Structure formats: C-alpha cells, structure tokens
Amino acid sequence: MSNPDEKKLHTYQDWLSWEGPWELINGQAYNMSPAPTSLHQYVVGELYFALRTHLQNKNCHVFVAPFDVFFSESDSMNTPDHVVHPDLSVVCSRDQITKKGCHGAPTLIIEVLSPSTALKDFNEKFNLYQKYGVQEYWIVDPGNRTVHVYALQEGIYQVRNLYSEQDHASSHVFQDLKIPLGRLFDMETRPEGTNNPAAD
Numbered sequence: 073m074s075n076p077d078e079k080k081l082h083t084y085q086d087w088l089s090w091e092g093p094w095e096l097i098n099g100q101a102y103n104m105s106p107a108p109t110s111l112h113q114y115v116v117g118e119l120y121f122a123l124r125t126h127l128q129n130k131n132c133h134v135f136v137a138p139f140d141v142f143f144s145e146s147d148s149m150n151t152p153d154h155v156v157h158p159d160l161s162v163v164c165s166r167d168q169i170t171k172k173g174c175h176g177a178p179t180l181i182i183e184v185l186s187p188s189t190a191l192k193d194f195n196e197k198f199n200l201y202q203k204y205g206v207q208e209y210w211i212v213d214p215g216n217r218t219v220h221v222y223a224l225q226e227g228i229y230q231v232r233n234l235y236s237e238q239d240h241a242s243s244h245v246f247q248d249l250k251i252p253l254g255r256l257f258d259m260e261t262r263p264e265g266t267n268n269p270a271a272d
Contacts, residue, residue, distance in 0.1 A: 076101035084151050093138055096155045097196050104138075104157055108186055111214050114259045115184050116159050119212070122251050123162060132164040132179065140173030141181075143204045149175045154200060159184045177201070179245060182210040198222070202229050208245045217257045 076082055076090055081099035093104035108116075116136060123134045137159050142152035152175075162180035163169055181201055183193040193211055201209045202224070209229065211220040223231035223244035235241045237257050240250040 078103070084153070084155065087155055093157060094155075095157055096153075097192075097200055098154070100196075102192060106188075108184075111259055112184050112186055115212060115214050115256060118256050119160055119182055119184075119251070123160065123249075126246065126249050127162065130164075131166070132162050133166075133169065135161045135163065135174070141178060142173060142175050143177070143200065144175075154204075156197065156200070158182065177205045177207075179206075180208045180210070180243070181206050182212060184212045184214065198229070202227075208243060210241070212256075214257060217253070219253060219256075 074089055074091060076086060076094065078101050082096060082101055083099070084096065087094060087096045087101075090101070095102040095104060120134060120136055127134060137157045139157060139161055141156050141158060141161055142149055143154040143156075144152040158178070158181045160180075160182040161174060161178040163174050164179040168175050168178075183189070183197060185193055190213075198209065198211075202222075205224065205227070207224050209222045211222075213219070217237040219235045219241040221231075221233045221235065221241060221243070222229035225231060231244055233242070235253055237253045240252050241256075243249040
C-alpha cells in the first residue's frame, strides 16, 4: 500500500494500491482526510434520516460515505476512470449496487461542504456528476447555511435553486421531498480550547 503523488495523473489500478480514503477524478488523486467536523457529520446524519424516511417505501437506497461510486468512460466497470465518495448517494437501480459500491450514476448525490472540499465539490465533482448523468446534485453549505440544488435537463444542470435556512429544500426528482433547513443547521459547537462544562 502506498500514497499517490497528487501532482501526477493516475489510473484505477493505482487507486487500488493506495492507503486510506482517496478519490480519483480525471486522473487526479484527492485525499479525503482530515476527518470531517462534528457539524458536517450532524448535517449528513440529518439528511440521511430525512431521505431514509422519505424513501422507505420506494425502490431507492440511501448510502453514507465512505461509499465508493464508480464512473467509467466505457461500459466496463472493471477499470473505471473515476472513483468518488459522496457524502450521500441515493441509488434507485438495484443493478448498480455491488459489494464494492455503486457502478454508474446514482439518482441523487449530496455533498456537504468542508473548507478543504468546497472548490472540488463546486467544480470537478459538479462537472463529473453532470457528465455522467446524476439526475440531481445538492451542495450543502453549513458555513453559509444554504443548499444549492441542481437538476439535469437535456444532460445539463439547467435547474439551479438556492435555498437558505428559512426555506424548505425541495427535490426535483422526488417532488414531494421537502427538508426544513432551519432544523438542518440548528447545531452549535463550542470553539476549540473551551472547557467542557461536564468536567467542571
């Protein structure tokens, strides 16, 4: 096992040899560490609960990272060209789900921004998900307490909605799914270095 040179281009065979959580997009290696913040994980958990509750009687499955999603330029998934770990993936085709993850585009992907991933989520991943036909892509920004929702029309993310914490984020694919954002971002964390009241 080894770590990639982030300045070089790599293949799926290289990715298989790497130690730890890495993504592979357009030959570029992206390290998934450090671990996400407590707020990030709280938001992911709330979204998972909302999606799981909404989809429990539908033929869709919700997966939380770490969960590999593979995209391939060809029909073969033996040597995919890209591997990503979305924070949340909704897969509505059972045939895409394998022991290793998801082959091809999930119906819905949600990424919750961290300072280290924001540019990638808005650029490389946006273009990747659009190219491979992810029907809906949410970018959740806990820092600005907003949710960007993009939906495909004729192969392009032409539908673009921005929701703030006073709104309910709505899905275009799952039209009766509405998530209140005030509750989603309603978690305060203590600054680093403050005392733990329970220890006083």
